[in-house]
Amino acid sequence: MKSNTQQLQDLTLQVRRDILRMVHAVNSGHPGGSLGCTEFLVTLYNNLMDRKEGFNMDGIGEDLFFLSNGHISPVFYSVLARTGYFPVSELATFRLINSRLQGHPTTHDHLPGVRMASGSLGQGLSVSIGAAQAKKLNNDNHLVYTLLGDGELQEGQNWEAIMYASAKKVDNLIATVDLNGKQIDGTTDEVLAMGSLKAKFEAFDWEVLEIKEGNNIGAILAGMNEAKSKTGKGKPVCILLHTEMGNGVDFMMHTHAWHGKAPNDEQLANALAQNTSTLADY
Numbered sequence: 001m002k003s004n005t006q007q008l009q010d011l012t013l014q015v016r017r018d019i020l021r022m023v024h025a026v027n028s029g030h031p032g033g034s035l036g037c038t039e040f041l042v043t044l045y046n047n048l049m050d051r052k053e054g055f056n057m058d059g060i061g062e063d064l065f066f067l068s069n070g071h072i073s074p075v076f077y078s079v080l081a082r083t084g085y086f087p088v089s090e091l092a093t094f095r096l097i098n099s100r101l102q103g104h105p106t107t108h109d110h111l112p113g114v115r116m117a118s119g120s121l122g123q124g125l126s127v128s129i130g131a132a133q134a135k136k137l138n139n140d141n142h143l144v145y146t147l148l149g150d151g152e153l154q155e156g157q158n159w160e161a162i163m164y165a166s167a168k169k170v171d172n173l174i175a176t177v178d179l180n181g182k183q184i185d186g187t188t189d190e191v192l193a194m195g196s197l198k199a200k201f202e203a204f205d206w207e208v209l210e211i212k213e214g215n216n217i218g219a220i221l222a223g224m225n226e227a228k229s230k231t232g233k234g235k236p237v238c239i240l241l242h243t244e245m246g247n248g249v250d251f252m253m254h255t256h257a258w259h260g261k262a263p264n265d266e267q268l269a270n271a272l273a274q275n276t277s278t279l280a281d282y
Contacts, residue, residue, distance in 0.1 A: 033075075
């Protein structure tokens with residue numbers, strides 16, 4: 001059953017709390033990008049994707065998601081747990097020795113919901129294309145979704161994949177770019193300016209849509225449903241999702257400083273006060 005907008009908003013608040021508490025507990029992790037993508041992943045898993053109960057690695061007969069920018073594992077783990085893939089209590093093991101919830105998702109621990117190891121950036125789109133082509137070979141009409149960071153697009157493998165997807169008409173694929181303009185060393189323009197990503201994807205013959213309010217659940221629903229309507233027409237679909245790194249925590253927003261830094265005790269209390277518990281903490 002699809003969650004309504006209020007349910008999605010409530011879950012977003014709780015996932016933010018999970019992210020903050022997870023990285024604080026081990027004094028490591030990546031809260032900035034996780035908070036920026038919370039609304040998107042909450043909405044994707046609880047309204048947009050056609051998912052089966054339980055988890056099967058073959059993914060036949062359902063939509064699939066691949067996380068390429070794996071350092072935002074806190075939001076991914078929280079959404080998976082809160083959506084029923086594994087116990088919410090397991091979030092307390094984040095980044096601990098022998099935990100299934102490592103800093104970057106892996107497959108060898110068989111954590112339900114994780115379909116690829118994504119510690120190395122630049123590979124998620126290639127894996128997603130392979131999965132999308134497998135669906136076509138299997139006459140499976142479901143979609144494949146992937147999420148990439150904008151800084152990740154500075155890596156060349158992405159552009160090989162982008163060229164391949166359009167050339168082979170992989171039109172059951174929706175690739176979303178988290179366009180927050182920030183990465184670990186500064187803004188993306190300062191590190192390596194990429195110009196207009198919209199123009200670049202269009203030059204590679206992709207269908208490109210933009211969600212200007214990427215932290216607004218209503219805008220995400222409208223934009224992603226439009227993207228779904230564009231599938232099956234001979235072109236892969238790209239979503240440029242304009243987000244704010246650290247969204248929902250005022251002192252983490254408008255800066256790249258919280259890309260990979262955990263809050264201290266005082267900062268955690270401040271951040272949690274801005275995001276009231278809606279579903280109970282783990």
